[in-house]
Amino acid sequence: MNQVLVGRQRRRSKKADKGQDAPALTREAIVEAAIKLLDSSDLENFSMRNLAKELGVYPTAIYWHIPSRNAVINAVISTIMDDLTPPPSEDWKAWMKTLFRRYRAIIKRHPNISPLIGVQLVSNASVDLDLIEGILQALVSAGFPKHTLPVAYNVVQSAMVGFTTEEFALAPKEEAEEWANGMQQMLSEVDATAHPLLVEHLDEMKNRSFIMRWQNGVDAPMDASFEMYIDVTIRGLESLQQDLVKAGGNQD
Structure with missing residues (x-):
């Protein structure tokens, strides 16, 4: 052949x-x-x-x-959000802390996807009805009047996304090394006379605080700040709920 x-x-x-x-x-x-x-x-x-x-x-x-x-x-x-919603719990504070921590853990694994969730309405098509129901149920358990639930829901949803979106914001890819070096150089030249508190705390804040970072949360996580953020959010909701009840907001 x-x-x-x-x-x-x-x-x-x-x-x-x-x-x-x-x-x-x-x-x-x-x-x-x-x-x-x-x-x-x-x-x-x-x-x-x-x-x-x-x-x-x-x-x-x-x-x-x-x-x-x-x-x-x-x-x-x-x-990626499949395991976001925690199982139901009678402890609304613990449930909400778990929700925030789960969201942050997901974004830490997929930081490039964070902007899709935080700033694009197209993400609404990926609606998670269990998540919405879970947040509403947590607010009911916290004692929020029914007519305030839609507004309080928006607060929880935006709080969940907000800190984490900024923590894992993407660093510039073009001239990344020059940009990082420039940021560090700028912080080393802060005038102690004009900004005494900043200089006093600079060692603890540089690359660990918003505006003064050259790495995001993947390489320089802001764990302590995030935990305080959760506590502030939950305490704020709790205080607001009490004010609404005192003001007669418990009427449907």
């Missing part, structure tokens, strides 16, 4: 075998690849073309399972 023909047949056979052995593309595989891509890069580089490249398929293959880029983002958020 012609050797060239035999070689072509073998190559075709190998390609056919590879196609037969390759696992079928699934929605779960697409979401897993999207999370991996976002974790290793950022939102600006996230596209259906790059996702298809990560999966080793054409972009059209993805659309058979998930119809759009926004839908992929929704699925990513739903997946």
Whole structure:
């Protein structure tokens, strides 16, 4: 037999075998690849073309399972937030502390995804009804009047996202070393006469406090500040609830 023909047949056979052995593309595989891509890069580089490249398929293959880029983002958020909502508890304070800590732990694992949750309304499509119900139930257990629940819910939701979003804010990627060096140089030159308190506490605050950091919470976590933030939020809710009751706000 012609050797060239035999070689072509073998190559075709190998390609056919590879196609037969390759696992079928699934929605779960697409979401897993999207999370991996976002974790290793950022939102600006996230596209259906790059996702298809990560999966080793054409972009059209993805659309058979998930119809759009926004839908992929929704699925990513739903997946990483799957274990966010704590189980029901009669202790609303403990429940809320667990909620805040779980959210922070999730964002620490996926900091590049944090901006998608904090600043994009598209994340609303990944609505978690269990989370909403859990927050409302915690507020009821805390004694909030029913007519105040929607407003108090917004406070809890924004508090959960706020500190963590800022703590894990992404550092600049372009000229990152120069930017970090510039920040450290600026702090080393603070005038003690003009800013005496800042200079007094500078060693404890630099790279551990908002505005004075060159690393985010992944490399320089703000654990003590976060725990105080939780306590302030919960004590504030508790104090507000008591004021509402005293003012007659317990009427529906």
